[in-house]
Amino acid sequence: MIATVTLNPSLDRHVAVDNLVLDDTNRWVSMKYQPGGKGINVSRVIYELGGDTKAYGFVGGVDGDVLKKLLKGHKVPCDFTSIKNDIRSNFIITDLKTHRQTRISAPGPQVSSGELKKLVDKITGIKPKPTHIVFAGSVPPGVPGDIYYELIVRMQAMGIVTVLDSADQWLREGVRAKPDIIKPNVREAQGLLGVELKTEEDVIYAVKTIVSSGIKIASISRGREGMIIADKDQIFKVVPPDVQVLSTVGAGDSTVAALVLKLSQGGTLEDASRLAVAAGTAATLTAGTELCHKADVESLLPQVKVERLLF
Numbered sequence: 221m222i223a224t225v226t227l228n229p230s231l232d233r234h235v236a237v238d239n240l241v242l243d244d245t246n247r248w249v250s251m252k253y254q255p256g257g258k259g260i261n262v263s264r265v266i267y268e269l270g271g272d273t274k275a276y277g278f279v280g281g282v283d284g285d286v287l288k289k290l291l292k293g294h295k296v297p298c299d300f301t302s303i304k305n306d307i308r309s310n311f312i313i314t315d316l317k318t319h320r321q322t323r324i325s326a327p328g329p330q331v332s333s334g335e336l337k338k339l340v341d342k343i344t345g346i347k348p349k350p351t352h353i354v355f356a357g358s359v360p361p362g363v364p365g366d367i368y369y370e371l372i373v374r375m376q377a378m379g380i381v382t383v384l385d386s387a388d389q390w391l392r393e394g395v396r397a398k399p400d401i402i403k404p405n406v407r408e409a410q411g412l413l414g415v416e417l418k419t420e421e422d423v424i425y426a427v428k429t430i431v432s433s434g435i436k437i438a439s440i441s442r443g444r445e446g447m448i449i450a451d452k453d454q455i456f457k458v459v460p461p462d463v464q465v466l467s468t469v470g471a472g473d474s475t476v477a478a479l480v481l482k483l484s485q486g487g488t489l490e491d492a493s494r495l496a497v498a499a500g501t502a503a504t505l506t507a508g509t510e511l512c513h514k515a516d517v518e519s520l521l522p523q524v525k526v527e528r529l530l531f
């Protein structure tokens with residue numbers, strides 16, 4: 221089973237308006253709730269692709285109840301830790317005339333040390349023990365910035381394969397624990413390494429640097445250019461076909477889900493990378509925050525180009 225941990229989930233509110241006017245009243249054309257949070261997205265995609273997964277994390281308040289209901293509707297297994305405060309809510313306003321999207325994001329609720337302890341106890345006591353665990357996204361206020369470091373160390377001691385997909389200080393602190401797999405995008409990798417990654421050669425060098433630091437599989441995703449991925453013996457450039465992109469939201473989460481799923485099934489790095497890029501690109505074919513559809517992943521799979529690079 222692949223467990224995912226979302227410390228800072230959200231209930232996303234999507235509002236569509238015909239022509240957004242500032243300083244005036246706008247009437248919405250549609251309003252939709254969506255579950256938000258990177259780990260939750262990873263679990264949703266693993267479920268969509270037929271894998272065994274369960275989503276863990278913090279959930280609180282009325283919005284937390286709505287989030288749980290939505291996940292139940294998607295049939296995604298979850299076992300959240302309750303917190304006193306309301307989970308955050310992101311507002312996404314889409315202007316149907318200009319196709320511009322305005323996001324208003326929240327930092328997240330204050331989480332107490334007692335609530336954090338409950339979550340740590342829960343995920344260290346999952347039975348049967350998961351084979352893989354994915355830590356993804358931001359960390360809410362009140363939770364120490366090095367929480368991913370602590371959690372990864374504990375999971376490694378239990379023999380669980382660890383995956384980290386985060387940014388900024390949470391990624392920097394987390395990688396000190398040498399998770400098995402990371403998949404930053406170019407911006408996140410730049411922040412991690414403290415260098416600019418302008419060319420493909422820069423990205424290749426960055427992936428090799430991360431692997432030589434002791435992380436087993438390093439992948440840097442590059443939007444429409446696909447990704448560069450390596451372990452200690454091999455390195456691949458993986459490129460998706462040209463597609464008509466509707467929305468790139470959740471593309472990276474779909475990539476992580478497919479990569480971990482295939483590896484957990486004993487797939488080679490090459491096979492897992494192909495599926496990962498097919499899933500990421502399939503997510504761009506769906507509108508808004510909708511994630512990838514299995515049928516799209518399958519039809520894109522043979523069109524993904526995997527090139528072995530010299531190590």
Ligand SMILES: Nc1ncnc2c1ncn2[C@@H]1O[C@H](COP(=O)(O)OP(=O)(O)OP(=O)(O)O)[C@@H](O)[C@H]1O
Nearest residue numbers: 405441442443444446447470471472473497500501
């Ligand atoms: N414009 C695009 N055209 C085709 N494929 C894309 C495009 N953007 C993203 N993808 C696919 O999705 C994968 C991940 O994209 P990206 O590098 O943007 O991830 P990310 O920044 O981590 O995304 P997220 O915001 O979901 O975390 C890419 O490797 C690619 O397969």
Ligand SMILES: [Mg+2]
Nearest residue numbers: 385405472473
């Ligand atoms: Mg990402």
